[in-house]
Amino acid sequence: MITHKHGLSIGxxxxxxxxxxxxxAIGKLTHEDYQIITPMLDKALKExxxxxxxxxxxxxxxxGWEIKAAWDDLKLGLKHGNEFDKIAIITNKSWLEIGAKISSWFxxxxxxxxxxxxxxxxxLNK
Structure with missing residues (x-):
């Protein structure tokens, strides 16, 4: 049996x-992943x-993301986008580098x- 590890951890x-x-972020994120993590992030940032x-x-x-999860990610960015000073993304994928540039609009x-x-x-320390 093959298992596919995926999800988003926060701390x-x-x-x-x-x-x-x-x-x-690990694997391919799903809408269900965002249903769990979004309320936790909302509550933490509210305080x-x-x-x-x-x-x-x-x-x-x-x-990557499932289509609905990509939409969830965009909504989360729009909701909390003004609360971030700096975001450092560790990646070796060019599509994520492009995604980071697009995210900077929001x-x-x-x-x-x-x-x-x-x-x-x-x-981040500068």
Whole structure:
């Protein structure tokens, strides 16, 4: 039996004195994944007054989205886009680099892609 691991995990990560919202996407994301993660993210961000969040998004194992999940991702970006200061995306896929440029139209903070976590964290700390 073949299993396909997929999903989106979310947490806080501390590097030196800085805290980051840490997200890791694995496999092909589904609408059901967003039904679970969206309320958790909404609740966490609701508690922060005047958020200016720095996020580290590891997409190194992301394979893509189902159509409905891509729509969910866009809605989530539109809802919370003004709450981010910087988003560093770790990826080696050119289609995600293009997606990051498109996402920057909907998010007030800076978005940049990186091949390695060390480079991403260095940029987030600037």
């Amino acid at each position: 806080l990560q501390r590097v030196d004195k800085e805290f980051y919202l840490y997200l890791k 922060i007054k005047e958020p200016k969040i720095k996020a580290l998004f590891d997409c190194s194992e992301l394979e 998010i007030s903070g800076e978005i940049k892609t990186f091949k390695a976590e060390k480079e991403a964290l260095s940029w």
